[in-house]
Each structure stands twice: as C-alpha cells, then as structure tokens.
Amino acid sequence: MATSLKxxxxxxxxxxxxxxxxxSAEDGSMTPPDAGFGxxxxxxxxxxxxxxxxxxxxxxxxxxxxRETYVATMQLVNPPLRLPDGRTxxxxxLSIRRARFIDGGLRERIGxxxxxxxxxxxxxxxxxxxxxGDMFAVRGYRPSPPAAVTVERVAGGLLLSATxxxxxxRQTRVTTDPAPDAVTDRTLRFGAKLAPQERFVIEVTVVPTxxxxxxxxxxxxxxxxxxxxxxxxxxxxxxAGTRIETGDGRLDDLLRRSALDLRALxxxxxxxxxxxxxxxxxAVPFGxxxxxxxxxxxxxxxxxxxxxLRFLAAHQGQRVDPFTEEEPGRIFHELRRGELARMGAxxxxxxFGTVDATPLFVRLFVETVRWLGDRRIYDELLPHALAxxxxxxxxxxxxxxxxxxxxxxxxxxxxxKGWKDSATSLCxxxxxxxxxxxxxxxxxxxxxxxxxxxxxxxxELGDGAxxxxxxxxxxxxxxxxxxxxxxPAERCYAQALDAGKRPVDAxxxxxxxxxxxxxxxxxxxxxxxxxxxxxxxxxxWGIRTLSSSYPTYSPMxxxxxxxxPHDNALIAAGMAAYGHREAAARVITAVLExxxxxxxxxxxxxxxxxxxxxxxxxxxxxxxxxxxxxxWSAGAPFLLLQTALGLRPAEFGQPPVIDPVLPEGIDRLAFxxxxxxxxxxxxxxxxxxxxxxxxxxxxxxxxxxxxxx
Numbered sequence: 001m002a003t004s005l006k007x008x009x010x011x012x013x014x015x016x017x018x019x020x021x022x023x024s025a026e027d028g029s030m031t032p033p034d035a036g037f038g039x040x041x042x043x044x045x046x047x048x049x050x051x052x053x054x055x056x057x058x059x060x061x062x063x064x065x066x067r068e069t070y071v072a073t074m075q076l077v078n079p080p081l082r083l084p085d086g087r088t089x090x091x092x093x094l095s096i097r098r099a100r101f102i103d104g105g106l107r108e109r110i111g112x113x114x115x116x117x118x119x120x121x122x123x124x125x126x127x128x129x130x131x132x133g134d135m136f137a138v139r140g141y142r143p144s145p146p147a148a149v150t151v152e153r154v155a156g157g158l159l160l161s162a163t164x165x166x167x168x169x170r171q172t173r174v175t176t177d178p179a180p181d182a183v184t185d186r187t188l189r190f191g192a193k194l195a196p197q198e199r200f201v202i203e204v205t206v207v208p209t210x211x212x213x214x215x216x217x218x219x220x221x222x223x224x225x226x227x228x229x230x231x232x233x234x235x236x237x238x239x240a241g242t243r244i245e246t247g248d249g250r251l252d253d254l255l256r257r258s259a260l261d262l263r264a265l266x267x268x269x270x271x272x273x274x275x276x277x278x279x280x281x282x283a284v285p286f287g288x289x290x291x292x293x294x295x296x297x298x299x300x301x302x303x304x305x306x307x308x309l310r311f312l313a314a315h316q317g318q319r320v321d322p323f324t325e326e327e328p329g330r331i332f333h334e335l336r337r338g339e340l341a342r343m344g345a346x347x348x349x350x351x352f353g354t355v356d357a358t359p360l361f362v363r364l365f366v367e368t369v370r371w372l373g374d375r376r377i378y379d380e381l382l383p384h385a386l387a388x389x390x391x392x393x394x395x396x397x398x399x400x401x402x403x404x405x406x407x408x409x410x411x412x413x414x415x416x417k418g419w420k421d422s423a424t425s426l427c428x429x430x431x432x433x434x435x436x437x438x439x440x441x442x443x444x445x446x447x448x449x450x451x452x453x454x455x456x457x458x459x460e461l462g463d464g465a466x467x468x469x470x471x472x473x474x475x476x477x478x479x480x481x482x483x484x485x486x487x488p489a490e491r492c493y494a495q496a497l498d499a500g501k502r503p504v505d506a507x508x509x510x511x512x513x514x515x516x517x518x519x520x521x522x523x524x525x526x527x528x529x530x531x532x533x534x535x536x537x538x539x540x541w542g543i544r545t546l547s548s549s550y551p552t553y554s555p556m557x558x559x560x561x562x563x564x565p566h567d568n569a570l571i572a573a574g575m576a577a578y579g580h581r582e583a584a585a586r587v588i589t590a591v592l593e594x595x596x597x598x599x600x601x602x603x604x605x606x607x608x609x610x611x612x613x614x615x616x617x618x619x620x621x622x623x624x625x626x627x628x629x630x631x632w633s634a635g636a637p638f639l640l641l642q643t644a645l646g647l648r649p650a651e652f653g654q655p656p657v658i659d660p661v662l663p664e665g666i667d668r669l670a671f672x673x674x675x676x677x678x679x680x681x682x683x684x685x686x687x688x689x690x691x692x693x694x695x696x697x698x699x700x701x702x703x704x705x706x707x708x709x
Contacts, residue, residue: 013064013072014280016264017102018216023280027061028074028098036138039106041215043338045138046172046208049129055081055122059096067600069260070230074098089120103226104218106206114194126188130160130172134338136346153183166342173207237263241301243672253601258637261629271314272307278627285335287312287357289631291364296635298371299642302675305368312361313384323347329391331357355406355417356443358388362450366457370649373677392447402480403439404447425559427552435499441485442510445517448477460652478519491527507547509567515574525578540612541594541620542568555609565591565603566632569639576643579703585663588640594620605630645685646703657701660685660692
C-alpha cells in the first residue's frame, strides 16, 4: 500500500489518533490541496488548506520531527522581509515554531520569537479552507462532485460547512486564542509588535463534526495538559505490553519506535483495539494487515490480535454481493467510511476482495487461543473460524479442485488479490498478466496452516471429530499441493497456478510463506531455504519479493524485487520452524541491520531490492512512496526476536517454551511481563562462552529438525 501523492514526491508529516489523520508538508503547511494534504476524518477531508504566513510570506523550514508519533514540531525562520513602513527584517531574525497534535480534532500552537535587535511590527496570517472531499476523489481514484462549502464567521474564528451527497452535514470549526484581529474570507489575521526577545503565541483548534457530533471527543484540556494526557496514553500502551531489552541501543530504539507506531495505528472500537494498515492513506481497517500484524506481535501485546479477531468476526461476510465481493464466511479486505463508500459509489463498505485474509483469520485465531490459553476465546470465535474454513472450501474454491483461487470481475478494485496486490505482481515471463482464476502459493499454505492448526488445537480441547476431519483435509491438501506446485528445476514452489492449472515458474518470496505455514515437505523445505538465500533472492538486507533472474524483476518495483520486512519476518520464522536456525538468523540480522539505516530506526513498508555492497558501505535504498509507519512493518521486529528466541506456545494452557539461537550482534534478550497462558512471565537469554543461557520463568525445549518439538 504505497503512499501516492499527485505530482512530485513530497516529504510529509502525518499524525493519527483514533479516526483523525492529519497530513502536511514537512513545514506543517497543508497546501496545495491537490497534494493530498489535510485533516481527514472517516476518509473525508475536513481541512484542505492551513498555511501560516508572516508579513505575507511563508516561513522557511529548518527542521521537523514527528519522532514521538503523537506530536509533531516544525521549526521555521523568516526569509528576508520588507515591512509596510519600508524597513527590512533580516533572514532568521524571527523564530517560528509550530507544535501539533490531535485531540478530538487538530490542535496547534504557533510561536513567534523576535531574535533581532529592534522592535518589529508584524502581521501573522493563517489561511484556511475545507473542501470536504472524499479520500478516493482527493487521490484521483474516483471522481466526486465538489461540495458547496459555506463560510461564516464565529466567535474566535471560522466555521466551514457542507452537506455531502450522502446527506451528512460536515463542519469544520477553526478557533484561535487569542481571537484574530480580523477575518478576511478564509484568512485569520493577527497583529503583533514584538520587542527584542519578545514572543507572540497563537493556539489553534480545529474541530470537525458530522451532523453536529465529533467522531471522537477531545479532552478539552489546556494545550500542554492535553499533550501530557496523550503522552500518558502512549505510556500506558507501552506498559501494557512486554518490555524487551536487548543491550543494543539501536535495536532498543527500533523496538520502541515500532511500539509507538503500533499505538498510533490503533482504532479504538467496541470490540477492542483494531490496527489500521498505514499512515497516511491507509489509516483504516484492513483485514490481512491486522491479522498478520496480530500474528507478529503476540509476544508484545496479544490484545492487538484479539481485537483484530473480534472486529473482523463482527464484520464477517453473511451474504453474496458481487459489488463488494462479500460471501458467507469471508473476511473483508478494507473498510472505508467516507462519502463515496456511504453512497455505494465504491465497494469499500467493507470491500471483501482479498483471497488470503479468510484463512489467515483462522491461523491467528488458533495462535491467539494457544498463546493466551483461554478456552473462552475458543468458544467465542470458533463459529467464525469454521465459517471461514467453509468459505475456503466453497466460494473460495469454485471449481472444487481443492485449491483456493481468485478471479477478478469487471470493475473490481483489485485484479490480484493476495498480499502482492499490485497489477504487475503476477505475470508470465513475457510480462503478460497471468490468466485468472489463479491459485496463489501462499494462500494454499495459509489454508493448510488454518486446518492443521485448528485440528491440533481442537484435539487438545476435546473435539475429536473436528480434529480428525480437519487433519485429514490438511493432509490431503498438502499432498495435492506438493504435486502441483513444486518446481524441481527451481528448487522452489511456483508462485501460482493459472487458469489452466499451469504453474507460474517465478521464484518469489511467497514460497517462503510455505515454511511459516508448515505445508512444505521437509526435503523440499531444505532446498527452499537454500534457494531463498541465493544471490538472486537474498540482497544482504533481506529476501527479495522476486528473483533478479525473472524477466519482470526490478529492484525499484513495489512487488517485483523489493524487500518487505514483514515478508522476511514470516520467512525467517518458517526457516526456524523447520530447524534451519542459522539461515533464519542470517535473515534476522539482515533486516535488523537495514532498520538501523532508516530515519528514527523505523522499518518502512518496503525498500528497494538492490544488493548490499560492503565495499562502499552501502545502505538500503528507500522506496519512493512507502507508508510510514505501517502496521506489519512495525510488527516485524517482534516476530524476528520471537524467532531468534525460538519462543512458541506449548500444549494448550501450558507456559511457552524457548530454544534460542541469538543472531550475530545480539548477545542478550530480556522479556519482562510477557502475557501468555494466563499470566505475565519474565525471562532472559544471554550469550556466554558455553552457549546461550536461559534464566527466568520459561524452560528450554529443543526444536526438532522438521519443526516438531
């Protein structure tokens, strides 16, 4: 889900809290409107322009930071200014600082400091607008008639209003303290006469409403107190999760950054925390993304997994609807709440057109129940898991050949419906798109993992009939899969079977998910591990999405040669599960070292697949427009460390077990307050001269050569 701005790429500052998302240029400005900047609520832009000017001129940016995730600061200075009386103000004589956060809307403090030697009379102006455009229209995906916006002056500022085509009255109230000296159309004007070292401060509050109601209320506290409250909420989120210490400052920074990003991406719902996919354009619920992130973060905060399961279960498909692609038992792909979705002009209400979220729901259900050791969760969500498996066997397999496949109806938002959902991600060697319907390799692996995992879990919980049926179905699928997908010449599984049941012979990272899912035959797993670490796949920073020997490869593509952290985390977990611990450690080290080269030690959604060159101290190349932060990239470090520890659930209700193989550069891992099997647990693994020593609440249980304890 790449961030896409019209025109040239622009550095952005993005904040999210609940349903509010603020996106601006790095200097804090929200202009021009066609860049996509603004304040969004439920996929509608409530603020499309927000520009600060001093003496009629835009300030110059010195620096900007959103490192703390919940607050952004922009430090600016003036360019040379000519005042109305003919005097000039030298560049950098004025310090302009903007501090911004979200609290039931947008709140910002604008501070102006005169650092020059003379008293300066100045006008500060704030130019505002709201177009109330739907996200799909703003980004150029779907036309929408422009809203008829009215503007009226209110105490302390302006009120902009428009009634949408969906009948919802949307309003943006902008007020300031102090109140403006003058209001001209959509511009608030303030006069100030600043002596040397004197400050002038304005606090701006932007409150969006729908039919008179805030989508989520604010604290109504003074500016500084509201920031402190928001900081405390983030601190509470961190305290509720596992505290992980590594002894490596950069890795500790990565884990803290990832945890903060996960908190920023949470939507608070009646069913619990629901992770959204990525800021800025995908800060909405995505089924696949929330499920994979939940799987990655069970060792950090299993409440994220449970919240995703409950939210997705509440929205599980109930009927057949070709427009939204809803089918009974299916798990949705994407949920939007904007004007176009409400009107039915786009199918995202929610849109169900993904082929892998449904078996992933079952896999996460099994892992969460096993991790928490809570029979009540099993009883609560088992009907939804069984409905999901029913979809896999019926609507997901319309020709009854035993493989889940996808096609694409005319007008469907997606042609390719696996996690690599870009238009060119599934092609023959000549670059032409694979004939649909297609059965993707990783989807079959997910279905196997769902059935095999639920078979084992239900057997432990006393449901022998269900266990026997699902175990038989999983075994049969594995046999069919090996016969249809294995490519002996490539020592890899095919990317997919096309409409003619012919294997697509691209070597892709998708095949590595077969290790994570456990469907690979042990002898093929060994060959596959070796294949994924060959130079055409392994860059030194991670495993590419597509072999560099395939004709459609490009290291700068979205899915055809780039490196995705979540993809590598799943593959490393699979390598370790089959006993290839050193190979897994190699991948873990590569991805964690790559993380240290990105801003704020944050793993992006993806990065380019250029090979690492040690001769020139190269660094990973950033993909031009990736989401940052992004949920499953933020979750990846937690799964990587879980894999390094060999940390996994034991039998239902029993404490987890570990079998650590610490990657190069990591000599210590300490977990405090890990929630598993009903209580908090603390333990550590430390490298010593005699090997890795484990202390604390958990015991070591060795992984077998084929991933069986």
